[in-house]
Amino acid sequence: MGRVLFVVPPLTGHVNPAVGIAGELACRGHEVAVAGHASVVGALVPDQVPLVGLPERVTPQERAELEARARNLRGPASLKFLWEDFLIPLGREMAAELGPVLDQVRPDLVVVDQQAIGAALLARRRGQRWATLATTSAEFDEPFAMMAGVERWVRDLLDRFEAEMGVPPPERAAASGADLRFSETLTMVCSVPGLLRTPPEQRRLPPGTIFIGSPAGLRRLPATDFPWDWLDADRARLLVSLGTVTREAGSRFLRAAAEGVLTLADRLQTVLVAPPGVADDLAAAAPADLLVRPMVPQLELLRRGRLEAIVSHAGNNTVCEALSHGVPLVVAPIRDDQPIIAEQVVRAGAGLRVKFGRVNAAGIAAAVTTVLDEPGYRAAAQRLRAEFAAAGGAAGAADHIEKLLA
Amino acid sequence: MTPQETLQADPELSALEARVLDEVAAMLREVIGEEYVANMEITMDTSFAEDLELESIEFVTLSAQMRDRYGESVDFVGFLAELDVDRVIAMRVGDVVRFIAASLAEAGQAH
Numbered sequence: 001m002g003r004v005l006f007v008v009p010p011l012t013g014h015v016n017p018a019v020g021i022a023g024e025l026a027c028r029g030h031e032v033a034v035a036g037h038a039s040v041v042g043a044l045v046p047d048q049v050p051l052v053g054l055p056e057r058v059t060p061q062e063r064a065e066l067e068a069r070a071r072n073l074r075g076p077a078s079l080k081f082l083w084e085d086f087l088i089p090l091g092r093e094m095a096a097e098l099g100p101v102l103d104q105v106r107p108d109l110v111v112v113d114q115q116a117i118g119a120a121l122l123a124r125r126r127g128q129r130w131a132t133l134a135t136t137s138a139e140f141d142e143p144f145a146m147m148a149g150v151e152r153w154v155r156d157l158l159d160r161f162e163a164e165m166g167v168p169p170p171e172r173a174a175a176s177g178a179d180l181r182f183s184e185t186l187t188m189v190c191s192v193p194g195l196l197r198t199p200p201e202q203r204r205l206p207p208g209t210i211f212i213g214s215p216a217g218l219r220r221l222p223a224t225d226f227p228w229d230w231l232d233a234d235r236a237r238l239l240v241s242l243g244t245v246t247r248e249a250g251s252r253f254l255r256a257a258a259e260g261v262l263t264l265a266d267r268l269q270t271v272l273v274a275p276p277g278v279a280d281d282l283a284a285a286a287p288a289d290l291l292v293r294p295m296v297p298q299l300e301l302l303r304r305g306r307l308e309a310i311v312s313h314a315g316n317n318t319v320c321e322a323l324s325h326g327v328p329l330v331v332a333p334i335r336d337d338q339p340i341i342a343e344q345v346v347r348a349g350a351g352l353r354v355k356f357g358r359v360n361a362a363g364i365a366a367a368v369t370t371v372l373d374e375p376g377y378r379a380a381a382q383r384l385r386a387e388f389a390a391a392g393g394a395a396g397a398a399d400h401i402e403k404l405l406a
Numbered sequence: 407m408t409p410q411e412t413l414q415a416d417p418e419l420s421a422l423e424a425r426v427l428d429e430v431a432a433m434l435r436e437v438i439g440e441e442y443v444a445n446m447e448i449t450m451d452t453s454f455a456e457d458l459e460l461e462s463i464e465f466v467t468l469s470a471q472m473r474d475r476y477g478e479s480v481d482f483v484g485f486l487a488e489l490d491v492d493r494v495i496a497m498r499v500g501d502v503v504r505f506i507a508a509s510l511a512e513a514g515q516a517h
Contacts, residue, residue: 075455077495146465147494148487339461357459358442 002405003031005052005107006133007098007119009090010040010063012244013317014113014135017190020215021111021133022049024394025401035101035119039063052101057093070335071249076150078335083157087115094118095165102128109404112183114139117158120180121165124173129404131208132183133397136316137191138337139181140205141344142198155179182206186404188397190215190320192387195344210400213391214320216299226297228304232269232288236308236372239301241273242334243315250313251278253332253356257311258282258290260365265289268368271296271305302327309371311364313356314342323350324388328377330367332356349380419450423507430503433471437464450500472506479513480506 004025006018018034026032026048034045038053039060045051058066066086073081095118102110102122112119114134123130134140144151158180162172173180187209193200200209231237240257242250254272258279261270265286272279272292283292298318301307302325312318314331319341322329329351333342345351352367359367371377392399419427431448438458446457454460460468465486472482485505489497 074459075461075495076491077455080491080495143462146462146469146483146486147489149490150494153491333461339463343461343463355440355442355459358440 001029001031002108002402003106004033004109004111004401004405005101005105006032006034006111006113007094007116008034008036008041008113009087009115010037010058011115012040012044013315014115015041015044016317017135017215018111018113018133019045019049020394021188021212021397021401024215024398028398028402030402030405033105033107035098052105054094054097054101074335076147079150080153082336083154087117088157088161090116091118091121091161092165095121098122099126102126109401111188111401114181114187117161117180118165120183121162121167124178124180125167125171129185130183131186131188131401131404132181134181134187134189136337136341137189137195137211137344138316138340140189140191140209141196141340142203143337143340145197179206182209184208186210186400188212188400190316191344192323192384192391194384194387195323195348197344197347211391212397212400213388213393214317214324215394215397216317216321216324225295226293226300227291230269230291231305235267235269237305238268238270238309238311238368239273239296239298239305239307240270240311241296241298241318242313243318249334250356251275253359254278255282256359256361257364258292260361260363261311261368262286262289263361263365264368268308268372271301309368309377311368314338314345314353316341319345320388323381323384324393326378326382326385328371328381330354330364330371332359348384349376350384351377351381420507422511423450423503426506426510427499427503429475430499430506433468433475434458434460434499437467437471448499450498450503452499454497454499455495476506476510480509482506 006022008015008018022032022034023046033050033052035052035054037056038051039056042051070081094116098119110123110128110130111133112130114132159172159174178184184207187206189211192211192213238261254274255278258272261268270290273296274292275294279292283290299321302321307327309328310322311330314333329345331342331345331351332354333339334356342353346353352371354363354367434448435443469482472480
């Protein structure tokens with residue numbers, strides 16, 4: 001049996017895949033812990049996995065301000081903000097604060113989230129065995145194919161970060177062709193190769209790269225917390241969700257989606273994940289057609305609810321969960337990796353893209369109708385379902401990790 | 407907007423730049439292919455990120471269109487590859503139009 005420490009950033013979408021794999025390893029009898037910020041991570045980590053809390057350097061108010069600023073940015077401006085104002089400061093904290101944690105836990109392996117570069121830096125410096133968990137495949141899909149300057153900028157930023165942390169030039173990642181974002185021992189990608197623009201056999205990926213499919217596992221919201229009786233047997237079932245982070249910025253889109261799907265109510269029931277005040281009046285006027293909930297047990301809805309399609313912001317977790325159940329999507333990417341993940345869905349034929357900022361109710365209804373009526377979308381999603389099953393999910397990831405513990 | 411209107415609207419624009427602006431605007435409308443952009447006025451000041459919300463994949467399509475139209479004399483891929491992150495963020499249609507016009511003028515295709 002081995003001892004494995006997962007290091008996660010305070011971002012829900014990054015924690016859930018880590019927790020899925022950690023839970024699987026714990027079930028197999030390994031000693032597993034998650035290091036992260038309890039204010040964000042605490043509620044996501046199941047009881048059987050201990051949480052090593054990192055100091056809360058960012059106050060809830062500062063975090064809210066960061067999120068508010070991030071919401072106003074799109075495209076490369078958003079990428080720059082993410083790195084400069086969030087990931088580098090987080091990296092500094094983690095590089096300084098994880099040392100004592102490693103001394104205390106003495107893990108055989110540290111599984112570092114791809115964006116937790118401070119943990120990667122520390123592991124490299126200490127000769128600690130480490131693996132990368134990439135909770136999105138965007139970095140493996142030529143994200144800057146046309147914008148080489150953006151990729152150069154990220155590399156320079158990482159090199160300057162190492163310099164600032166006192167790593168001498170010959171020991172920095174770049175000096176040996178390495179990269180803090182990719183462990184050469186094992187880099188687990190939450191996706192399948194079939195979604196990439198260029199198949200891995202035609203393009204060199206970082207050494208140690210393995211695709212693990214969708215490692216979704218235990219979740220905080222019990223499946224009992226959903227009115228399963230509400231679902232009809234004789235209408236198609238649609239989920240509309242903008243995920244865990246972007247929800248509050250999506251009121252216009254969510255309302256348009258609700259109005260759009262209600263025009264299809266003769267054939268469709270919709271579960272809309274939205275905060276209060278967005279579409280409650282619409283749900284009250286059509287209680288059998290539209291259900292609005294602040295949170296849903298998404299995996300259970302896919303399994304038990306037999307969803308026909310999902311309208312999503314193209315967050316990687318939702319996309320991978322949908323495709324691993326053979327469910328097609330309408331994707332409305334907002335920022336970060338979402339445009340790339342949305343493009344993967346479209347390229348694979350498993351969904352349609354609409355513009356988050358511009359699409360109206362009729363546009364959303366039309367996209368949903370197309371995805372439901374043209375069998376190609378579901379057929380493509382079903383093909384990907386088989387590829388996701390073969391990738392192994394959390395169990396597959398645990399197998400790869402166990403090889404490093406032997 | 408017709409080419410004549412573009413010329414009148416911005417006296418600073420050379421005839422070549424005005425022509426290229428119309429061509430680039432048409433390519434952008436086709437690449438984005440959505441209703442809102444069909445009705446949007448695309449000017450030298452229109453920004454790729456904020457106004458057009460052009461995604462990285464759409465740059466791939468746009469560059470293919472430019473190659474079809476302008477051939478080897480306009481190296482749009484090279485132009486994009488040289489941009490640093492701040493210029494990518496701030497990039498406006500005018501930056502691309504001026505680059506194309508300069509490339510065409512240099513290659514003697516300005517007529």
